[in-house]
Amino acid sequence: MSAEIICxxxxxxxxxxxxxNAQFLAQQLASLGIPHYYQTVVGDxxxxxxxxxxxxxxxxxLLIFTGGLGPTPDDLTTxxxxxxxxxxxxxxxxxxxxxxxxxxxxxxxxxxxxxQALLPxxxxxxxxxxxxxxxxxxxxxxxxxxxxxxxxxxxxKQMWQETAVPFLRSxxxxxxxxxxxxxxxxxxxxxxxxxxxxxxxxxxxxTVAPYAGNGETRLRITVRAKDEAEAQxxxxxxxxxxxxxxxxDCYGADEDTLASAVAHLLQExxxxxxxxxxxxxxxxxxMLTRLPGSSLYFKGGVIAYANEVKVNxxxxxxxxxxxxxxxxAVVAAEMALGVKTRLASDWGVSxxxxxxxxxxxxxxxxxxxYIGVALPNGEVITREFRLxxxxxxxxxxxxxxxxxxDVLRRQLLVNP
Amino acid sequence: MSAEIICxxxxxxxxxxxxxNAQFLAQQLASLGIPHYYQTVVGDxxxxxxxxxxxxxxxxxLLIFTGGLGPTPDDLTTxxxxxxxxxxxxxxxxxxxxxxxxxxxxxxxxxxxxxQALLPxxxxxxxxxxxxxxxxxxxxxxxxxxxxxxxxxxxxKQMWQETAVPFLRSxxxxxxxxxxxxxxxxxxxxxxxxxxxxxxxxxxxxTVAPYAGNGETRLRITVRAKDEAEAQxxxxxxxxxxxxxxxxDCYGADEDTLASAVAHLLQExxxxxxxxxxxxxxxxxxMLTRLPGSSLYFKGGVIAYANEVKVNxxxxxxxxxxxxxxxxAVVAAEMALGVKTRLASDWGVSxxxxxxxxxxxxxxxxxxxYIGVALPNGEVITREFRLxxxxxxxxxxxxxxxxxxDVLRRQLLVNP
Numbered sequence: 001m002s003a004e005i006i007c008x009x010x011x012x013x014x015x016x017x018x019x020x021n022a023q024f025l026a027q028q029l030a031s032l033g034i035p036h037y038y039q040t041v042v043g044d045x046x047x048x049x050x051x052x053x054x055x056x057x058x059x060x061x062l063l064i065f066t067g068g069l070g071p072t073p074d075d076l077t078t079x080x081x082x083x084x085x086x087x088x089x090x091x092x093x094x095x096x097x098x099x100x101x102x103x104x105x106x107x108x109x110x111x112x113x114x115x116q117a118l119l120p121x122x123x124x125x126x127x128x129x130x131x132x133x134x135x136x137x138x139x140x141x142x143x144x145x146x147x148x149x150x151x152x153x154x155x156x157k158q159m160w161q162e163t164a165v166p167f168l169r170s171x172x173x174x175x176x177x178x179x180x181x182x183x184x185x186x187x188x189x190x191x192x193x194x195x196x197x198x199x200x201x202x203x204x205x206x207t208v209a210p211y212a213g214n215g216e217t218r219l220r221i222t223v224r225a226k227d228e229a230e231a232q233x234x235x236x237x238x239x240x241x242x243x244x245x246x247x248x249d250c251y252g253a254d255e256d257t258l259a260s261a262v263a264h265l266l267q268e269x270x271x272x273x274x275x276x277x278x279x280x281x282x283x284x285x286x287m288l289t290r291l292p293g294s295s296l297y298f299k300g301g302v303i304a305y306a307n308e309v310k311v312n313x314x315x316x317x318x319x320x321x322x323x324x325x326x327x328x329a330v331v332a333a334e335m336a337l338g339v340k341t342r343l344a345s346d347w348g349v350s351x352x353x354x355x356x357x358x359x360x361x362x363x364x365x366x367x368x369x370y371i372g373v374a375l376p377n378g379e380v381i382t383r384e385f386r387l388x389x390x391x392x393x394x395x396x397x398x399x400x401x402x403x404x405x406d407v408l409r410r411q412l413l414v415n416p
Numbered sequence: 417m418s419a420e421i422i423c424x425x426x427x428x429x430x431x432x433x434x435x436x437n438a439q440f441l442a443q444q445l446a447s448l449g450i451p452h453y454y455q456t457v458v459g460d461x462x463x464x465x466x467x468x469x470x471x472x473x474x475x476x477x478l479l480i481f482t483g484g485l486g487p488t489p490d491d492l493t494t495x496x497x498x499x500x501x502x503x504x505x506x507x508x509x510x511x512x513x514x515x516x517x518x519x520x521x522x523x524x525x526x527x528x529x530x531x532q533a534l535l536p537x538x539x540x541x542x543x544x545x546x547x548x549x550x551x552x553x554x555x556x557x558x559x560x561x562x563x564x565x566x567x568x569x570x571x572x573k574q575m576w577q578e579t580a581v582p583f584l585r586s587x588x589x590x591x592x593x594x595x596x597x598x599x600x601x602x603x604x605x606x607x608x609x610x611x612x613x614x615x616x617x618x619x620x621x622x623t624v625a626p627y628a629g630n631g632e633t634r635l636r637i638t639v640r641a642k643d644e645a646e647a648q649x650x651x652x653x654x655x656x657x658x659x660x661x662x663x664x665d666c667y668g669a670d671e672d673t674l675a676s677a678v679a680h681l682l683q684e685x686x687x688x689x690x691x692x693x694x695x696x697x698x699x700x701x702x703m704l705t706r707l708p709g710s711s712l713y714f715k716g717g718v719i720a721y722a723n724e725v726k727v728n729x730x731x732x733x734x735x736x737x738x739x740x741x742x743x744x745a746v747v748a749a750e751m752a753l754g755v756k757t758r759l760a761s762d763w764g765v766s767x768x769x770x771x772x773x774x775x776x777x778x779x780x781x782x783x784x785x786y787i788g789v790a791l792p793n794g795e796v797i798t799r800e801f802r803l804x805x806x807x808x809x810x811x812x813x814x815x816x817x818x819x820x821x822d823v824l825r826r827q828l829l830v831n832p
Binding site: 012013014015019026030036037038043048180189194195212213277283284292293294298300301303304308312313342344356357386394397 | 445
């Protein structure tokens with residue numbers, strides 16, 4: 001009882017659009033517990049579409065098509081499917097009526113829209129409440145179900161949720177739920193994490209799979225269950241075990257971010273933070289203010305890009321700048337304390353580093369970054385990072401912001 | 417001589433990540449003139465990967481794999497391909513040496529990384545300069561070429577551009593070039609732009625196609641040519657016509673951004689800018705410092721999120737804050753002038769607005785944003801924007817930053 005997602009459209013093969021439909025449908029199938037093992041993209045070409053259908057019929061019992069339902073000559077999904085299964089097309093008066101109504105205010109529907117009213121004999125209309133192209137629900141032969149959707153994401157999503165999901169459930173699809181929880185880690189490489197939780201990874205249910213991206217490491221815990229409550233009951237003990245083993249490196253789960261973890265800790269304590277940024281140019285402030293309600297814990301900051309700004313607005317000692325350089329632990333400490341003092345916040349966080357590609361010296365390579373954190377008691381700690389300069393300026397800046405959030409997070413946790 | 421893109425990863429089937437790799441590779445193949453007719457996504461399952469390989473071998477001569485090259489047990493691409501083509505795996509000392517070097521500063525590489533050093537006999541290493549997982553270039557039999565890449569987009573892209581493209585060209589792939597130039601516009605809706613350049617859009621070669629996204633409008637000029645020189649000769653007159661018609665709304669082309677346009681104008685004049693940000697929390701500074709060498713024109717700024725920061729660090733009049741509110745033209749003007757004065761820059765730019773979802777009043781809805789620009793002569797201008805609050809906080813903040821850059825850009829252009 002598995003499904004296959006088939007996206008039709010030459011614009012996908014040209015890379016003109018991102019295939020967000022496949023992601024949406026994949027998430028939906030996962031949450032309905034309908035397994036799917038393959039996704040295919042094919043252009044607006046009847047011969048190739050037929051080849052793809054032939055392959056898909058062999059390996060799936062539910063074929064979900066997006067794209068190729070429009071009024072133009074290169075929209076070929078419906079007629080190609082009809083041809084493949086040798087079913088005649090018939091014009092559906094309900095669709096004609098619907099199109100006439102929809103196009104009434106736009107000067108009437110054009111003859112080319114008439115094509116959209118053709119469906120194979122035996123297929124059911126899958127109504128499109130917001131766009132012109134309807135889809136279909138079709139069982140061309142026993143044990144094979146076909147759903148078609150237009151390529152426009154908003155239309156496809158609404159049609160999926162309003163009509164396809166209830167229909168699938170009524171037909172016995174999606175009885176079981178696949179539920180995933182993603183644990184998120186910072187400061188631990190994927191291979192080290194995988195070794196620490198090797199016992200959990202080796203288990204068959206729930207499955208635990210590590211992956212990495214954007215500098216963070218994740219573990220996905222997946223279960224198959226009757227409902228969400230049962231799923232959570234299965235996941236919870238595994239999550240607890242993993243958190244116990246890994247400790248502080250785990251900063252959250254699912255939708256959590258390092259910024260939301262920090263925001264949560266600050267709000268719990270009714271404390272505020274201010275930032276002093278050099279190489280990140282405002283990226284840390286930007287990250288901390290992405291969350292609604294950030295004014296509760298974020299006061300603001302100083303983007304001290306030029307050295308004179310570090311001196312004039314943050315009170316960094318010009319002698320330290322001269323002797324140690326702007327990218328140094330002592331300047332990071334002075335920036336963090338300076339911004340905490342001048343903005344009267346509980347915490348101050350600073351970033352100074354060499355984002356590159358220029359600015360490196362013999363002793364200070366691109367990727368050298370210092371993070372400072374001024375604590376509520378006036379103490380200041382600093383951390384040195386040597387990030388991979390080879391991955392470019394954006395990467396160094398991204399990791400600098402993330403590391404600053406992580407250093408602050410750990411200080412919040414160890415200084416209750 | 418066609419290609420197929422095969423993305424391996426259960427996270428794609430679960431919809432956890434968007435398949436941006438497929439889009440990137442599709443664009444690249446299109447620009448190299450290498451046809452590709454199918455894309456396939458398959459999970460981390462050797463049996464299914466083999467089925468996909470068998471199908472792809474029948475319909476393409478270049479198979480491009482992404483994903484499944486990591487150090488963990490569910491990374492199976494390389495060994496499954498070796499198994500499919502019955503080629504033994506061998507450990508490559510060069511990869512071991514490279515991994516040892518890369519992991520030296522992180523406490524050494526772990527035994528699981530050793531797996532990444534295994535390649536089929538006869539395969540060539542496709543080096544990964546920034547991550548751990550190398551790919552391979554492999555001709556398992558005559559007339560079939562396989563390239564493998566890690567799933568991490570940044571690594572895949574760099575490996576593609578640095579090694580795969582030169583290799584493919586050396587092998588006779590990508591003889592004809594499809595060359596596109598994208599003109600970029602701000603402050604003009606797609607429909608208005610399309611009407612202004614209707615004559616150009618009606619032409620067949622070069623083709624001109626409008627599209628929109630992220631708040632900006634674009635025109636893509638596309639030609640098919642023998643080489644880049646010929647392509648540029650065809651594109652240049654069309655571009656000149658369009659720029660003539662559209663004027664100031666065109667801010668650049670291809671890789672240009674509003675930030676790079678501003679940076680260019682400031683550098684031409686040897687002038688500097690400083691920013692004062694409220695609702696964007698540092699996003700404008702972050703954007704202006706994405707470009708290498710931004711210290712030449714960017715001095716820094718003040719993130720004046722809390723009102724007290726606006727008063728204490730920017731000299732905003734507390735009475736104006738009280739009477740007009742923080743989101744007002746007068747406060748925007750004072751912020752812009754304040755940051756210009758205190759950071760001793762030539763230009764000052766400010767943003768104050770209601771990003772939402774909270775903070776709206778009867779007269780000030782979510783999406784109301786004021787931009788201030790302080791000119792070198794001390795004059796200050798402000799602009800009011802009413803952005804769509806329905807599209808959410810991120811959208812309002814994004815458009816606020818972009819509009820601030822655009823207001824500054826236009827002031828730079830009209831005040832030479």
